[in-house]
Amino acid sequence: MKKILIWGGVAFLVFFVAFRPNEASDVVGNLAGGILDAANGFAAFFTNLVTG
Secondary structure, eight states: HHHHHHHHHHHHHHHHHHHOHHHHHHHHHHHHHHHHHHHHHHHHHHHHHHHH
């Protein structure tokens, strides 16, 4: 079952990038932006924690 889900995900990813490249790049950009925002939040938290 796990192999089927993995291959299905890969097939969907290839299809999405091949036929909807603009939307795929938007999704990746949004995910990267969210990860960057979270990392900045953690950095600010630890900076405030240490400098108190």
